[in-house]
Amino acid sequence: MSAKVLINGYGSIGKRVADAVAVQDDMEVIGVSKTKPDFEARLAVEKGYKLFVAVPDRERIKLFEEAGIPVEGTILDVIEEADIVVDGAPKKIGKQNLENIYKPNKVKAILQGGEKAKDVEDSFNALWSFDRCYGKDYIRVVSCNTTGLCRILYAINEVSNIKKARVVLVRRAADPNDDKTGPINAITPNPVTVPSHHGPDVVSVVPELEGKILTSAVIVPTTLMHQHTLMVEVDDNISREDVLDSILKTPRIITVKAEDGFTSTAKIIEYGRDIGRLRYDINELVIWEESVNVLDREIFLMQAVHQESIVVPENIDCIRAMLQMEDDKFKSIEKTNKAMGIK
Amino acid sequence: MSAKVLINGYGSIGKRVADAVAVQDDMEVIGVSKTKPDFEARLAVEKGYKLFVAVPDRERIKLFEEAGIPVEGTILDVIEEADIVVDGAPKKIGKQNLENIYKPNKVKAILQGGEKAKDVEDSFNALWSFDRCYGKDYIRVVSCNTTGLCRILYAINEVSNIKKARVVLVRRAADPNDDKTGPINAITPNPVTVPSHHGPDVVSVVPELEGKILTSAVIVPTTLMHQHTLMVEVDDNISREDVLDSILKTPRIITVKAEDGFTSTAKIIEYGRDIGRLRYDINELVIWEESVNVLDREIFLMQAVHQESIVVPENIDCIRAMLQMEDDKFKSIEKTNKAMGIK
Amino acid sequence: MSAKVLINGYGSIGKRVADAVAVQDDMEVIGVSKTKPDFEARLAVEKGYKLFVAVPDRERIKLFEEAGIPVEGTILDVIEEADIVVDGAPKKIGKQNLENIYKPNKVKAILQGGEKAKDVEDSFNALWSFDRCYGKDYIRVVSCNTTGLCRILYAINEVSNIKKARVVLVRRAADPNDDKTGPINAITPNPVTVPSHHGPDVVSVVPELEGKILTSAVIVPTTLMHQHTLMVEVDDNISREDVLDSILKTPRIITVKAEDGFTSTAKIIEYGRDIGRLRYDINELVIWEESVNVLDREIFLMQAVHQESIVVPENIDCIRAMLQMEDDKFKSIEKTNKAMGIK
Amino acid sequence: MSAKVLINGYGSIGKRVADAVAVQDDMEVIGVSKTKPDFEARLAVEKGYKLFVAVPDRERIKLFEEAGIPVEGTILDVIEEADIVVDGAPKKIGKQNLENIYKPNKVKAILQGGEKAKDVEDSFNALWSFDRCYGKDYIRVVSCNTTGLCRILYAINEVSNIKKARVVLVRRAADPNDDKTGPINAITPNPVTVPSHHGPDVVSVVPELEGKILTSAVIVPTTLMHQHTLMVEVDDNISREDVLDSILKTPRIITVKAEDGFTSTAKIIEYGRDIGRLRYDINELVIWEESVNVLDREIFLMQAVHQESIVVPENIDCIRAMLQMEDDKFKSIEKTNKAMGIK
Ligand SMILES: NC(=O)c1ccc[n+]([C@@H]2O[C@H](COP(=O)([O-])OP(=O)(O)OC[C@H]3O[C@@H](n4cnc5c(N)ncnc54)[C@H](O)[C@@H]3O)[C@@H](O)[C@H]2O)c1
Ligand SMILES: NC(=O)c1ccc[n+]([C@@H]2O[C@H](COP(=O)([O-])OP(=O)(O)OC[C@H]3O[C@@H](n4cnc5c(N)ncnc54)[C@H](O)[C@@H]3O)[C@@H](O)[C@H]2O)c1
Ligand SMILES: NC(=O)c1ccc[n+]([C@@H]2O[C@H](COP(=O)([O-])OP(=O)(O)OC[C@H]3O[C@@H](n4cnc5c(N)ncnc54)[C@H](O)[C@@H]3O)[C@@H](O)[C@H]2O)c1
Ligand SMILES: NC(=O)c1ccc[n+]([C@@H]2O[C@H](COP(=O)([O-])OP(=O)(O)OC[C@H]3O[C@@H](n4cnc5c(N)ncnc54)[C@H](O)[C@@H]3O)[C@@H](O)[C@H]2O)c1
Incomplete structure (x- = not known):
């Protein structure tokens, strides 16, 4: 039933x-x-x-x-x-x-x-x-941003304990079908205070990250996707491959390469269109493979979130x-x- | 075979x-x-x-x-x-x-x-x-613009002989997957001379319109669709309904109403997404129903052209x-x- | 006093x-x-x-x-x-x-x-x-748009009686300091009906143009200037030079050439910045010289209106x-x- | 002489x-x-x-x-x-x-x-x-970005030794007078690798920061200013006021408050226009006052860089x-x- x-x-x-x-x-x-x-x-x-x-x-x-x-x-x-x-x-x-x-x-x-x-x-x-x-x-x-962060932090947490995650969110200002909201030509800190509320929102899902995730956010004039840069300090001396492996094992995350033509959020959306997804939805969190890096027990990476469909x-x-x-x-x-x- | x-x-x-x-x-x-x-x-x-x-x-x-x-x-x-x-x-x-x-x-x-x-x-x-x-x-x-013009002029020609067509094209500056081309914040006359080459391009398809179609074009910072305003003088004293009827009878043209939520090109694209078209393609020329008007043997209307798929x-x-x-x-x-x- | x-x-x-x-x-x-x-x-x-x-x-x-x-x-x-x-x-x-x-x-x-x-x-x-x-x-x-139209129609009227003026207005969606209003990526017919209210607004200033000016307008995602395309039928067999002469004689109108680098509204604003105007204001109506043309007693031209300062x-x-x-x-x-x- | x-x-x-x-x-x-x-x-x-x-x-x-x-x-x-x-x-x-x-x-x-x-x-x-x-x-x-970073890091260094600076740069895609370059609707990691070259560029000026500054950058569809988020770990247990004091003492930095209407880069540029700066230039690095924060010996702040004039x-x-x-x-x-x- x-x-x-x-x-x-x-x-x-x-x-x-x-x-x-x-x-x-x-x-x-x-x-x-x-x-x-x-x-x-x-x-x-x-x-x-x-x-x-x-x-x-x-x-x-x-x-x-x-x-x-x-x-x-x-x-x-x-x-x-x-x-x-x-x-x-x-x-x-x-x-x-x-x-x-x-x-x-x-x-x-x-x-x-x-x-x-x-x-x-x-x-x-x-x-x-x-x-x-x-x-x-x-x-x-x-939310879409929090969902994206939860997924990647899950993948990271699988390889090593998270000590401190710093994230900057570059948010799409409006959905593609919204023809009223701007800005047309500006970058808007939102919120203007740092850290932003996105960290506590992740903590509402993952209480063990309390005090360990610090976020900051701006709004920019685009409609397609959010973009996040993560800098995550972890306990162990892991390798880039460890991180990539874990990402690949985690459901609802895909990786793309700028080298293959995925140079921007616009290209990721083109991919969603080409593979015939309904409304071109990319329900997966998207990680730029070239961005993944580990230096001194700190993981760096960039990801894109299709706000309309990830949740x-x-x-x-x-x-x-x-x-x-x-x-x-x-x-x-x-x-x-x-x-x-x-x- | x-x-x-x-x-x-x-x-x-x-x-x-x-x-x-x-x-x-x-x-x-x-x-x-x-x-x-x-x-x-x-x-x-x-x-x-x-x-x-x-x-x-x-x-x-x-x-x-x-x-x-x-x-x-x-x-x-x-x-x-x-x-x-x-x-x-x-x-x-x-x-x-x-x-x-x-x-x-x-x-x-x-x-x-x-x-x-x-x-x-x-x-x-x-x-x-x-x-x-x-x-x-x-x-x-x-081209996409010329194809759009040919379709609507066919519909108009079915109801009355075209005396003079004046068209202003507001062109999308780049396709959605193009992350290199601008402008980001400008309106660019293109070409800066009036009439533009779009009229003669229509004439290459419809020779009888020689000297009867005058076009002008600008480029604006959007990726979704072109928009055209047409002002077409015809021989007969036709009504708005005659024009709408002919539009509805002509293949590959659809009409939308701002009243139904089709307030902009963004909403038309949302429709393409919602009805599950591959890559959200709108192969049809789209006419805003409210824009269709006839005054003194002159037809007025606005249309949108999905450049990627109309041809x-x-x-x-x-x-x-x-x-x-x-x-x-x-x-x-x-x-x-x-x-x-x-x- | x-x-x-x-x-x-x-x-x-x-x-x-x-x-x-x-x-x-x-x-x-x-x-x-x-x-x-x-x-x-x-x-x-x-x-x-x-x-x-x-x-x-x-x-x-x-x-x-x-x-x-x-x-x-x-x-x-x-x-x-x-x-x-x-x-x-x-x-x-x-x-x-x-x-x-x-x-x-x-x-x-x-x-x-x-x-x-x-x-x-x-x-x-x-x-x-x-x-x-x-x-x-x-x-x-x-308004800014109506002021721009009044100036150019004055210049035209000086050389020949206006029979019918057709104008398409491509409007900036928001002022540069407005960080709330969009759209970010759309063209919006505004109003969706044709002719638009801009014609009657010109008539409120120039009653003799009653029934002789037909306008249509869209909003596009830019903040700098409005752009207009004019197609104006006149009584006399005038030349392009007659029109340019009258434009030059009319106060508060300037001409620019794409050939000199004025390829878009962005370049006109750069000019305002370079000549040291307070807030880069271009109080003059700006006509693209190359766009001015006369064919069969009809004048064609493109102009740009700095909405913040023209009035x-x-x-x-x-x-x-x-x-x-x-x-x-x-x-x-x-x-x-x-x-x-x-x- | x-x-x-x-x-x-x-x-x-x-x-x-x-x-x-x-x-x-x-x-x-x-x-x-x-x-x-x-x-x-x-x-x-x-x-x-x-x-x-x-x-x-x-x-x-x-x-x-x-x-x-x-x-x-x-x-x-x-x-x-x-x-x-x-x-x-x-x-x-x-x-x-x-x-x-x-x-x-x-x-x-x-x-x-x-x-x-x-x-x-x-x-x-x-x-x-x-x-x-x-x-x-x-x-x-x-460069403009590096100059902005050098100024703020100088102010910070005056109050405490910098242990590690993490910076995400949200870059304007083109200058305002550039009507060719996009993207119109995309966020572009540039470079797609993290850390970006901006850290080493700061080090070319401040060699003692070698290995201590990690940057990441994206390009967004705006022309007015760059925006940076900084997260800077320092040696001492300083206060928010210490940081603000030092910022105010450092030449070529100004602070603005979102509360006063400085909600975005568009408003900062409006300020440059209103105070009558030639070409509205804001040669100073601009810090959002509300963004300045200190948590656990880590300074957080957001700044805006007017790329055309800071250098x-x-x-x-x-x-x-x-x-x-x-x-x-x-x-x-x-x-x-x-x-x-x-x-
Ligand atoms: N759009 C996104 O990117 C996104 C992503 C993640 C989460 N969300 C969240 O999802 C929620 C919905 O956002 P959305 O973007 O789908 O909004 P939306 O504006 O696209 O849709 C809202 C819908 O709710 C309907 N509605 C209006 N008043 C209502 C009422 N009183 N009761 C029930 N329905 C009502 C409207 O008709 C409309 O269809 C919000 O909480 C938003 O924060 C949105
Ligand atoms: N994109 C539109 O909106 C649109 C609309 C109508 C007509 N057109 C016309 O369609 C044509 C193609 O435009 P597009 O937008 O699809 O371009 P595009 O850049 O999207 O695609 C061009 C393709 O051609 C390939 N290519 C490059 N060099 C080639 C060569 N020497 N021989 C064969 N293929 C080569 C490229 O790999 C690329 O896949 C152009 O004439 C364009 O004016 C485009
Ligand atoms: N901005 C343009 O491009 C432009 C061009 C031509 C004409 N106009 C017209 O000029 C008028 C003003 O537009 P704007 O763009 O300068 O608006 P604006 O929003 O920039 O400024 C409006 C000002 O009015 C003040 N205000 C708010 N409520 C008020 C009240 N009850 N009494 C007096 N002042 C009040 C606000 O503090 C604000 O400073 C409008 O009629 C507009 O249509 C604007
Ligand atoms: N625009 C910015 O935001 C910015 C900020 C900081 C640093 N810069 C740097 O400043 C430099 C100039 O950038 P810009 O933005 O002023 O460029 P620009 O394109 O605005 O100006 C370049 C000028 O150089 C001239 N030019 C072309 N070829 C030349 C040659 N062979 N020799 C001498 N001059 C030539 C051109 O006529 C043009 O006037 C670049 O190194 C750029 O990276 C630019």
């Missing part, structure tokens, strides 16, 4: 999670929700998803009907059928939905990285906190953990990956 | 034409060529295409072998087997290939829009010059015309569209 | 108008206003301007004081001393200020291009409507007209230009 | 050094050179500089004459008069000029940061290597050192700063 998943907020993350749920054999999408009757709403219906109005406002149903997009009711008309809700609402709205809708309706819920760690029971990354989240009710899948398989594994569908994290990861075509 | 097509120059256009040939039931890809052993070359082999070195230089074969990418020889080792070559080499190289390789080897060849009209027998657009190119040997499929189905029809595989242009267009999932 | 000018809203336009007033010998800045105690406020004080809080809220004075920036009170503490207010508040706020502050306090006021024509007595451009605005109380200096000298002339300080528009223009170093 | 300075290569750096020399009372510009007769060449003449053709090719003189720009001859016609040449030629050309022109003509020469440390006698930064370069013949003023005062001090005009570096720095209006 397959798990009934409701997607509340069919935006950049929501639509991808819906499609990822749909290709798993142990879960199904019982509905998706939108606030506005735009082309994304129309496509949801064309894909065969049952569409609901995201807010419990029956007046809004008319808006959809006027636009010729059939809706089945509001979120409240379907929530009882759900085994779990994946919330894909904008930043800060997820928390409101948790308090106003999910908790009162006693349905398990996954929030996304725009929400705060303190507002949920725990923070999820398949490699690090699958077991901790097992059977829990309200969990947050951490999607994590949501799938999180569903399995919360609904106690599979207790071996690696089995869940492999199952998810296979269904989604992830390496 | 299927037509044997060789793709010389597996770049932005070449790789798309290869994939488009591969899905037709009356033609097949007998080989593709690259000059450098980069990730695109590797993916060509992984897709099952036979890979050749684009230049007749046996030394280069080693480069590919060293990179672990198997090649079958140089372009000269396969050219004799081809019924037709689709040239996808960079601007100006196509002409050289025509003189140095295709003509000496007596193989039919299609050049792309980076080449000049005068260097080939005729210029191709499926709607306008299919019959003229029928059975010919050396034909040029016109791809035209190449397929051009193959059929040159090899005399189908003498009804609309049948060829429909066959191509069906195989490629084009509206 | 010099005219007492109050600048309400010391932002992009306000600060420039303040500096332009300050260099005239027949007017003076009696105060400028800001809503927030940021670095622009601090610089206003350092320049010697008396600073006021833009909104009549005494609580806000504390905010400035806490930031160590001395303010002299709110806008209401100074308004009575003013002969005229130049409003530099954001779009739509100017109208509110007119109704809530300027009219009740019986002070003449100039609004900017973000306001609507119907909310003021008339719309100002020094060349076209100086006389009409003479002695009036509430006038709008039209500044117009504000100065508007002050003179409204306060009846000079009744010859050309004398006012020349006086303004000389003081500001404008060609 | 004032030092005779020849500027060979009147581009972004050359034109600024020329203007900076011109405002000093102990040196003068005896000529500037250009390869092409563009508007920059014309402006050089209008400013009163004697213009020469940068390459010893008499034919080129005609090109300038045809363009109506008077030249005084080629670089070889003036080189003998010079006490020193400041080379402002593009990357790698400086070295050629050194070998082919400056050395054969026995004239002292300053190369810029595009050249290699090994091709000159020493590398210059006013704070660190003024004394070492005193009286020398062939010196390189290090200009360094060139002036370098002239004084090489020509032995002033033996106290702080006196030279102060003299330069005062003449240029630098803080």
